[in-house]
Structures are given as structure tokens and as C-alpha cells.
Amino acid sequence: MSKNLYFCLTIVFAFAFLSSCKKSDDETTETPKPLFYVPDGFPAPSGQLQNNPVTTAGFTLGRKLFYDPVLSKDSTVHCGTCHQQFGAFAQVDHKVSHGINNLLGTRNSPTLINLAWHSEFFWDGGSNHIEVQPIGPITNPVEMDETLNGVIAKLNRSTFYPAMFRSAYGSDTITSQGILRALSQFMSCLISANSKYDQVRNGQTTFTATEDSGYTIFKSKCASCHKEPLLTDLSYRNNGLDAHFTDPGRARITTLAADSGKFKVPTLRNIVLSYPYMHDGRLSSISKVIDHYRSTIVQSSTIDPLLSSGNMSISDAEKAQLIAFLNTLTDQTFITDKRFSEQ
């Protein structure tokens, strides 16, 4: 008798489970996000798309260019070589970027996430417009080593680019502005806002007890700089890596000694995917990053005031909780979204 009851209950649970899976499948397929949108709870975007509204044709052209090695001198390197979707558009497992002829850059390739909320680009803010920014990698001798005119000449010889430019801008003529605007449309649509962290914020799910403790530590020790919900406040700060600065950071742009050793606070969205860490990729794991904040903060003339009292007190148990929280920032929808992949 009781055996039968268990059997019936198993069947009932199995149905309930299957139908709940079915429901969530339907939900995800029912509401595909538009290419560009402002996620719930996000601030207003920086406005750099104002004169360059996203269209499907512009985005598609931008994606084609992003993954096209003809943008480099010997046609071996494309933007996606150093900005890989599975690594949240960072170059995974490379301390500093590897470009044309396997030449090494000096900085770690950052993630490309929620860039429509940024108004300055690169670790030192060396570019102040998303439309101008791609000129940097295209012309950099250790990245793609090409010229915009060189790219235009190559695209003009292609069988499909003139038609793609016509769909995007109404004319077959390939211009550098058209190239840069399409790239910036594609990059502006790289929106990540569906991690477990976001789902908790939107009331769709809850943290485990460990994740929740990690979130509490995060809010008290990290969020002043890695500000929610972008998980960066987009300012330039020195988080105590060095006493002497081989890379001047923000000072390279402002020439102010007070900016030496300051770098743009990186977003922590998808952070477990984009190792190694820091502007020069010196730390290979999240565990080492937390050890930095709890034991190796170096004082210097430009150390951030929030860190000037020295190492943070974070116990081993708290470290594990913090890591559990940081894992909730991974957004599988973002890294598997086919619209962002090489076609």
C-alpha cells in the first residue's frame, strides 16, 4: 500500500518537474531581448549611441567586422582573437594580449561588457568615445598593425561588404565612419544582465546562505569601487598592486603625478571566466585576487583612500563566501548568445 503511494508520488513529482522545466523553456524562448535595451535597475546609458542608433543591419555588419581578420595587416587577427565570447570577451589565459605575429602587448585584454554605460575606454581611459576606440587596436603595431585606408581597400574588394554597407547605411560606399559605427553598435549590444545575481535582484530566485554571506562581505568591502549594478564605478583608482609604477596608468593620459598607478575599475560581471586578472594579468585566479586584498596591499602616494589603512580583514571562511558570491556573476545567456558569436 505504502509502496504504491510512493510510486504515485514519484510520478506526480516527475510530472511536476517536467512541466516546470517545460515552462521555463517556454519563458526563455518567448521573450528574446531586443539587441539594445536597458536592463531593469540599470542606470541610463552613457549616451554615446545617441547619434548612432542600433539597427539589425548595423549590428550584423559590426559583428562581421569584429570577427573578420582582414582588419589586421596580414589577415591573421580579428577583434575576437583577443576578446573571446567564452571568456566574456576577454582573452582568456593570456597575461597580456597576443596580437599580430604573436607580438605581446603590455596590458591584459579586458572584458567587453555593458560598454554602452562607459564613456571612456581602455585601462587608462585613453579613448573617450566608443566610435573612435577601435582605431586603437586596428592601428596598434602589436595588435592588428593596419590602417583604416588599408581596411577600406580590402573591404571594397569583398563580394559582400558593399551590400552590407548598403543595408546598414543606404549606400555601397565603405567609409571609416561606417566601419567604426557598426563596430560600436555591435559592442554596445554586448549586454550582460542575466546572471544569478541579476535574477536575485529581480526577485526571480534567491541566493544560497553562503552566497548571501558573500554578498554581505562584498557590499561592505568591494562595492564602493565595484559599484552595483555594473560592478564598476568607472573611476580610476590604485588598488595597491605596486609602490613603483612601471605602467603609469591614468597618468599616461592626464600627465598628473596624482594619477600614477591608477587604472579603470574593471567590472566584476562574469569575473570567474576572464582570468588572469589586473591590468597586466599578474594574478592567475580569483583566490589570488582576494589574497591580494587581504595580505599584499602596497601603500604608495596614490593608493586609494579606501585602502590606505592596509590589508582587509577577510578570514578563510569569508573568502570562500566571497568566491561563492562572485560565481553568481556569471551569465551563461551572455556567453552562449549566438547573436554575439562568429557566424
Ligand code: HEC
Ligand atoms: C591583440 C589583442 C587585441 C585585439 C586584436 C583587439 N583588442 Fe581590444 N583590447 C586589447 C587590450 C590589451 C585592451 C586594453 C588596452 C589598454 O587598456 O591599453 C583592449 C581594450 C579594448 C576596449 C576597451 C574596453 C574597456 O573596458 O575600456 C575595447 C572596447 C576594445 N578593446 C575593442 C576592440 C575592437 C573593436 C577590436 C577590433 C577592431 C579589438 N579590441 C581588437 C586587446 C586587443
Ligand code: HEC
Ligand atoms: C579602492 C577601490 C577598490 C576596492 C575597495 C576593491 N577593488 Fe577590486 N579593483 C580595483 C581596481 C582599480 C582594479 C584594477 C587594478 C589594476 O588592474 O591595476 C581592481 C581589480 C579587481 C579584480 C580584477 C578584475 C579584472 O578584470 O582583471 C578583481 C577580481 C577585483 N578587483 C575584486 C575585488 C574584490 C573581491 C574586492 C573586495 C574584497 C575588491 N576588488 C575591492 C579597485 C577596487
